[in-house]
Amino acid sequence: MIRDSEKQRPHERLEVWRDAMALVEWVYRVTAQFPDSERLGLTMQLRRAAVSVPSNIAEGAARRSTAEYLRFLSIARGSLAEISTQIEIARRLGYLGSEALVDDQLDRTFARINALIRSLDSSPRSVRETVAPYESPIPNPESHAR
Template identity: 80%
Template sequence: MIRDSDKQRPHERLEVWRDAMSLVESIYRITASFPDSERLGLSMQLRRAAVSVPSNIAEGAARRSRPEYLRFLSMARGSLAEISTQHEIARRLGYLTDNATDTDLLDRTFARLNALIRSLGSSPRAVSETPALHESQFSNPESHA
């Protein structure tokens, strides 16, 4: 008998990916209420950064080497930092009310992503400071690629 978890792709089993997907939904909902003048500005920037987070987590999980996986997780973390900054800009401009749910979800996603990066044996800073990581002999145990 095939379990549901056996049908899932590697990234779909990750809680951080699920949180990132919820964050995308949240960002799309809140940016829908932004002024029309922001349709191609801050709204689009927030949406692109939000979509980038689960996309990079998924792409990293599909990679065969740990350094590649960590590189994509580092990019996801950078996109989370963009969202955090852009969310604060939107709040300061009065486009957002103080919504603790959004910031809680953002904080939880950051924490889970950092934990995943640490569990793979590297700090987020070390990953971002070494952009040209060499292929590792260690395969990504989460990858089916």
């Protein structure tokens, strides 16, 4: 008999992916209340960046090499930085209050992505794919540390 956890795809077992999915839900709920004039602006940008995070985590987890996985995690982390900036813009424009829940969700997701990057990046050289010595797939694994 197959257990539920065995039915899940690899990325669905990752807490960071689940956190990112919760962030997407929050972004969609909140941006639905933005002014109509922002439909093609901040609303679309926030939603696109939010969807990018779990999508890149999932795509990276499905790749065959650690170097590729790290690249997609880096892209996901960049999208988190976009979301953080866009939320600050929305706050400054008066579309959002200072909602600590989203800040906590962003911080938790950043921390988990950074931890996953560190764990993958510290695996033995013989096991992971090597990248050119001048090119780091994750230039700053500690970004967004508070």
